[in-house]
Amino acid sequence: MNEMKSELEIFREFLKNKGMRYTPERETIIKEIFDTHDHFDVDSLYISMRQKDIRVSKASIYRLIPLLIEANLIEAVFFEGGQMYYEHIYGHEHHCHLRCINCGRIQEFADPRLRDIEQELADRFSYQIIRHKLEVTGLCPECRNRQD
Amino acid sequence: MNEMKSELEIFREFLKNKGMRYTPERETIIKEIFDTHDHFDVDSLYISMRQKDIRVSKASIYRLIPLLIEANLIEAVFFEGGQMYYEHIYGHEHHCHLRCINCGRIQEFADPRLRDIEQELADRFSYQIIRHKLEVTGLCPECRNRQD
């Protein structure tokens, strides 16, 4: 029991509900995103697909991203150096990011207190909370020792 | 006692230490930023200055922002609709943002548990923490009732 649908199945249903089409291009992009265990930006995703001889246009990637976000399969995690970075979230526990401001290294972490904070904000300000994003920046052990 | 330096004094010293110059343009931009009690983006700051007949080029604003961030006078708070929003932080308690995804309304809040979380992350991962940014998104009371 507790069979979990794959991201492809989820997305296929999502598209069907919107009267949209499931195409090979969309499928290969999603596969590539979910095969990557890292955060990604459009350009590096595009390059990594080209290196594997998977031909899709950047426009198709750009057009797909808002759909994947709406379907709750990916999330924008941070904006850095003029571009947005995303990560796939389907099938993963929600987590936050501790990022080294010097080398870019990212440490993921989760903290149960954030749920409490969300709940209290909902009560206090009568908001319906959708999500939270906690980004902590600092210097990782290596960069700290190099005192950059 | 406990005389607090003004943002202008702080910045003047910051520039001096870097062998840079304190100009009337820089001064008027900082004044405008600190007179505004809201978050701002470059374009609206520029427009609001022009309306008061203060003439500075956008380029000067863009060139000033990284300096103000380095001097810890302002901070980038979120990226939305293709542009970055900032707020002045000097002289204010650190706080986080609860943002309505529908109308853009922002509720500020602070939570002491975030300091604890920072401290624990520092211990656990040996990072030297610089700052945190918690962004909570949801629907404000009004937008929630309109069920957008």
Added chain:
DNA sequence: GTATCTGCAAACCCTTTGCAATAAG
């Protein structure tokens, strides 16, 4: 006096979009 700063306009770069050909359902 000298090196920094300013304004302007052009360049940049990520992202979006119009269009004609293609393909999903």
Added chain:
DNA sequence: CTTATTGCAAAGGGTTTGCAGATAC
């Protein structure tokens, strides 16, 4: 068959930059 999607290339739009004149110090 009909309507959505694709790739391409051009347009958009925020941000950066080269340059010549102005100006802090």
